[in-house]
Amino acid sequence: MLWNLRMRAAERGIWKSTEMRRLLADAGLEISAGKMSALWTGTPTTIRLDDLEVICSVLDCDPATLLICEPEKAAARRPQKEQQKAVGQSSAQVVAPRFGRHRSAPPL
Structure with missing residues (x-):
């Protein structure tokens, strides 16, 4: 995330x-x-x-103006093996739901 407080403040004359x-x-x-x-x-x-919320109120903006996503940084943090797997796959993996009771009973 990129913190954009100074730029937004400058736009408001601060x-x-x-x-x-x-x-x-x-x-x-x-x-x-x-x-x-x-x-x-x-x-x-x-x-x-x-x-x-108060900062956004003073600057007359919303949080998305102050917090700018940087998806390339998030992608760079992904482990190499996962990056290669994601590049090699064209479709997303589907996760099937598990039905029924697959948990252990709570302690007595």
Whole structure:
């Protein structure tokens, strides 16, 4: 995923992280200077959905504007054997459902 916060903020005329932090605080989201710096300069490894909702509200956008998929990166992480298998197959593998009770009984 590509984190697009700075570009979206620039489109809204927000050029400094301190300005963005102030707007978020006005919207009810208090972010520390360190966390704001991390959001502003890099791609966060995690973000709370509540925080994302406020950020989107301030920037007048939806999460898809801030989080851009990069399918080539996901494909690059796939193990080599699986990549070769996927390239060699033209149709997807069909998984048949298992009916009946195929589980062990719970402990007594």
